[in-house]
Amino acid sequence: MSGQAELKFIRSHFSDPLPPPMRTSGIFHWARENLFSSVFNSVLTILILFGLYQVIPGMIDRLIITAVWTANSSKDCNAELLGHPVGVCWGFVNAHWGYFVFGQYPEHLRWRPELFFVLEALGLAWLLVPSIPRKDWAMIYFFIIFPIVAFFLLNGSETLGLTPVQTHFWGGFLVSIVIGTVGIVISVPVGILLALGRRSHMPVARSASVVMIEFIRGVPLITVLFMANVMFPLFVPEGWRPDPLLRVLVGVALFFSAYMAETVRGGLQAIPRGQYEAAQALGLSYWQMMVKIILPQALKIVIPGIVNNFIGLLKDTTLVAIVNIFDFLKVIEASLNNPVWRLSQRLATDHRH
């Protein structure tokens, strides 16, 4: 008994093997794991499936099956006149497509904005698709050549034999894209300059950049647009009369430059100090150091941030509708007021406008 515990239990035979797991692959296993893992989850799944069943067939019915695809006026989409239930009136979109895309741009000249769209798509593809080589030429094309070509293409020029089209005829998707493009093309270089200014050792450059960036970031875009719209004409001599679209372009470019500056600054701060010091040790000047060493690395880091800014910019171009620029949203709104296409039903919130 010395030190040895009395043995209470000794297994005398093998225990039965456990049954194999029911399924470890296939759709049933997946559903068990992801949809019915517990009682609560099962209840949730069933509730959601029921909800989807309530909503989706009705949506398909209204969007596709009973929808009207071609129509000449709101009469063609009126359920009472047609005598059967009618879903979405796609005919309305069909009939206004040209207006939605080009606004009142003269119809026989619409090949010009079309060419503009193609040139822009080419430039963006060249910039953004990694497998296409020579990104430096792509930059030169998109930030210098394309804007100049686009200006003469859209605005027209007597000397080149292109009929001038005034900006109040521009509209729809075209204007949204123009504002977005100008915003991108201007905000990137100005944003880089502001970011460099903010990190500069010169007090005047630094404080000027900080004040401008923080001021613009602290106010809503709509107030900047109001400023561009009502104050900008006061700032210049009376004879100049800046074009309404130009005013908005200045506002948008200014606004997004500040946001771009903060994005670029993040990239500049992420570059290790050694890179700056090494560049200085090699005897490079400030601009050589920035252009050849720092910016290529910094910009590569902040590409996701820059793309995010572009997306925000494209979304925010809709705001110009508030200062009466006929962008994509505004032309759609305007076409709703077309008497031929008047809604049979008046909206409750209509009387307030």
Add this chain to the structure above:
Amino acid sequence: MSVGVEGRPSDSKVVFYNDPRIRSLFFQLLLLGLIVALFWFAYDNTVSNLRKRNIAQGFAFWDVEAGFDISQTLISYSAASSYGRAFWVGLLNTMLVSLVSIFFATILGVIIGILRLSRNWLVAKLAMVYVEIFRNVPLLLILYFWYRGVLGLLPEPRESIKLPADILLNTRGLLMPKPIFGDAFIYPLIAFVSTVILGAVLFWWARRVQARTGNRPNAGLFSTSMIIGLPLIVFFLSGSPLSFDVPVQGRFNASGGMTLPPEFVSLVIGLTTYTAAFIAENVRAGIVAISKGQTEASQALGLSHGQTIRLVIMPQALRVIVPLLNSEYLSLTKNSSLGVSIGYPDLVNVFTGTVLNQTGQAVEMVSVTMLVYLTLSLLTSAFMNWFNRRVALVER
């Protein structure tokens, strides 16, 4: 070349225009000159332009009678009030809609952010669809959708939609019961405030006991029941000094209660649904950022699922989430200015809209509006920075 005391060339061969200090001074003076010239150019043109157009300058308009009505006012206002009063009405409306939207957007955003991490595939995918839709559609379109697409289809007052808790929904907006506080309501209010203070003291005491002995007295349940119970008892003892003015559906109209105009309702819903998508992504990012080892370690310590989330995951996730929430709140406040597109009488609508049109004093109106938003932004970020410091990781 002789070498000076500090090892620098004493008779430097560098020409003066290559001296970094002189160059820096020159460029700064140039920049300063450019900025001053630009401002002078703008100022000079503005003065002469305004003089030619016979537009007044300065803030004399502040006390002039406004002569227009505002559909939603938090402080007393009529057409006879001054422009200054209209400014405050607009500012209060902006703050009201921002605060209410921040409140709802935070709740909705946190819920959706957590749902996106659900183990239920359908729930996670639905949350993802929500986030992707609302994050990638312009806010203006979302506002139009709620204002015209949803609230635009509301029935006339005589056919109001009846919601639970005596709430009516019709073209005039959301009609809710309006609480009327009796004089004796002060007693339950005092009871409530004092129990909250008592609860806080108890909480502090419980923490001290825990720090000393390691056992935490369960003060939470007692405090909660006290905070809810005592004011209720006092409320009934003092004779229920609270009644509701319930909106009544008449034959042609609905009357009574308090009305939230459709502009306000759709702006709140629009801002909430839009910002919630961004907040959801921030919350998800914060939770995902916490390594799995933290969960496993706390499970190994025997903490329950709820304790793991409350005591281990959330305090760390908040460090990631709070700075992100800060910028979401700021952009929500700035985005509330889009209410101008659906006619909500916020600061931009009242001041840069109506008042500007009446007085023509563009410079003053736009500057004041911008300054107000700038102040709001700076205040919000100051508060959130303070809060951020409190939850931040305390390092050496």
